[in-house]
Amino acid sequence: MSTSGNQNIALNKTVHQVTQRIIERSKHSRADYLKQMAKAKTDKPNRSALSCGNLAHGYAACGMQEKQVLKGMESPNIAIVSAYNDMLSAHQPYKEYPDIIKAAVQSTGATAQFAGGVPAMCDGVTQGQDGMELSLFSRDLIAQASAIALSHNMFDGALFLGICDKIVPGLVMSALRFGQLPCIFVPAGPMHSGIPNDEKARVRKLFAEGKVGRDKLLEAESQSYHSAGTCTFYGTANTNQMLMEIMGLHLPGSSFVNPDAPIRQKLTEYASVRVTQLTALGKNYRPICDVIDERSIVNGIAGLLATGGSTNHTLHIIAIAKAAGIQINWDDFSELSKVVPLLARVYPNGQADVNHFHAAGGMAFIISELLAAGLLHGDAKAVYGDSISDYIDEPFIEADKLVFKKGEHHSKDKDVLRPVLEPFQLEGGLQILKGNLGRSVIKTSAVKPEHRIIEAEAKVFHSQHDLAAACQNNEINSDTVAVVRFQGPKAIGMPELHKLTPYLANVQDKGLNVALVTDGRMSGASGKVPAAIHLTPEAVDGGLIAKVQNGDRILMNAETGELTLMVSEEELAKRPLATENIEQHHFGMGREMYQLMRQNVSGAEQGATIFQFNDTTEKASQQASTISSKTR
Known part of the structure; x- marks a missing residue:
């Protein structure tokens, strides 16, 4: 060995x-x-x-x-x-x-x-x-x-x-x-180091709730990024x-x-x-x-x-x-x-x-x-x-x-670093979710165990701004799996949706179970709300996320690695794929110059890249991976 x-x-x-x-x-x-x-x-x-x-x-x-x-x-x-x-x-x-x-x-x-x-x-x-x-x-x-x-x-x-x-x-x-x-x-x-991270997060949440103004938010952000x-x-x-x-x-x-x-x-x-x-x-x-x-x-x-x-x-x-x-x-x-x-x-x-x-x-x-x-x-x-x-x-x-x-290889602060024999959790900070919706990634290291399993009705959005507005307007008042689609690399370049973190966190803090499912990204700062991200295949590529409707039940289980749309195959077969006017995202701020990238980018699990090094071998590998995932 x-x-x-x-x-x-x-x-x-x-x-x-x-x-x-x-x-x-x-x-x-x-x-x-x-x-x-x-x-x-x-x-x-x-x-x-x-x-x-x-x-x-x-x-x-x-x-x-x-x-x-x-x-x-x-x-x-x-x-x-x-x-x-x-x-x-x-x-x-x-x-x-x-x-x-x-x-x-x-x-x-x-x-x-x-x-x-x-x-x-x-x-x-x-x-x-x-x-x-x-x-x-x-x-x-x-x-x-x-x-x-x-x-x-x-x-x-x-x-x-x-x-x-x-x-x-x-x-x-x-x-x-x-x-x-x-x-x-x-x-x-x-x-x-600037102001403590919990203080920065507190002010962000207050701003999302409309309880402090932009001046207070900017002051806190400036003390953090200084x-x-x-x-x-x-x-x-x-x-x-x-x-x-x-x-x-x-x-x-x-x-x-x-x-x-x-x-x-x-x-x-x-x-x-x-x-x-x-x-x-x-x-x-x-x-x-x-x-x-x-x-x-x-x-x-x-x-x-x-x-x-x-x-x-x-x-x-x-x-x-x-x-x-x-x-x-x-x-x-x-x-x-x-x-x-x-x-x-x-x-x-x-x-x-x-x-x-x-x-x-x-x-x-x-x-x-x-x-x-x-x-x-x-x-x-x-x-x-x-x-x-x-x-x-x-x-x-x-x-x-x-x-x-x-060096001296022992932790000087076990609230920050722990040895292998005393870890914060036995498994790593990431989990792969699989199911009929496709394959996605969830960052579990910041999500408390009690929030890692959720089964709830879906609310569907085609924009992070629409979801943020729904949170602000108290339109999410029951357990919810928020679905934000048409955010993938082929659709609009797979932007980060980190803006949603404080809004969804406020909903969670009201005692509701809430989660996010998206073919977009969150960010390295993904927080305490469970988020199934990088979902592939993406909506614009015919992924099942494009058939989700308001009121559908979705099960997300970060413990077992499951992400399932709980709708019968017969019903799904009848549904058309949703469409979206994504062309509005293809102009302005230089986005019109990246059409070739959107047309040629690979899926999330293939690295979301335009490069096709060793193309023949790679395609064989992708096929083997697909067969492997289907047999599990």
Whole structure:
């Protein structure tokens, strides 16, 4: 049996079986991918393949010293790809990073160039707005933009500067298509803690009830989101950072260091030097195509489940894996969830934020616990050390130098972090729901056990705004399963419906059982109301959700994984599919420019992506997954 790296601990049986099934399912597409990467590898600087004219264009703006190094064809040239902008707090700290990186790289005798920027949109800004309908598609656009930056073939390694929701997955997808390059992801860290999360939630609920005005709401939000850095709740952005660390693409302990901490610049400098050591021109060549394999993908899923991370990653991890020729599906998440316990309580799954998580033990604790329990592949490769087993090391400054030491791996606050033997719950924070309505995802880590099973009448909406208005107008006055349809990727780009959280929470607080069923997304901040999201097939694709009528009974059972429309097959056969004028969502705020994406996007369980890597093998995998789900 596999072992967890140098800890020599037997791998959990389910983790082993899921990994082997993924390997078998992916054997053709992964082999094709690795052949493509092998073909792209070279033991010479990549720029040596350029003509003199090409190369002259590539370094025309460099200084004389850099030009001499680049002419020499002996040392690596590192690409910097950044999502910097100064409107978004998470990315504003990246402004100074290129200069820091260039100086650190030049200290090794190598060079670095700013290869290109990628767009960075914030779901927090577009929440409930028309622009949100571009959010998911921005991931694939970012992958394409990053590919353009790297397409000049000037580079022997790459540093990626990105934090938030769709940005990191898009950058990883691009990096994997240039898998012959060593790649390190460089975080910028979370902002310092603002007002307590329960206070922020309280004011939001009061606003939803009409009890406080916009001035009070804006004051509370501004005290929460108040400075440079990532938002401090455990949403998609911070789940990205957890994933990059547990999948071996960050330096250990680097994900949740604040932007202004002295050690933050030291970590950036260390990553800059480290990537030069991993190129094909040295003795420790470690391209990203070797770092990201079936083991690291399973490790990422385990980290997601153990920390109660963002539901968005049930889309993103699938799309990332696909870019590496690896085929995974929601059954893999579901099986792993049965053996990976929930070890963290971070808002919206608790009152702590990511700064508290980091102080309580952070990623070193999570990785140490999962390794000791055989729930991680400790031998999966990483950009630091030999493997992910070395990620129990933590960074410190000694004599003005960055050093890594073995940390103290015990929880300093058991309200935030708990060991495997004392988890917050025995199963992971996500569950897959199946039934005649299709397949969907629910985040259970924030939902109390008494709210995880509901059978109630449906109320059908075609807009999140209509449902919010119904809650405000007290139109939901009995147990209800709210159905919001025509929100899927093919319909309108699968926007997040996080705006609904405080409205539905108010209904729940009145003593009513309430749940949400939708072919749209919620967000990494999905809260205490049970929500069956990412429902596939979606309404516009003929999914049964398009036949739900007001008054139909729906059973949602997050304990057994069931989502059933309790209407006879005979009755359903008579019903026509509902229609909706979704064209109104296809114009304005740039949405008319994304028609090709809506037409070509895959379903939620296939990653909701326009990319069709290894198309033949993927279709065979999808068919096998469909047959498997029907026989269960």
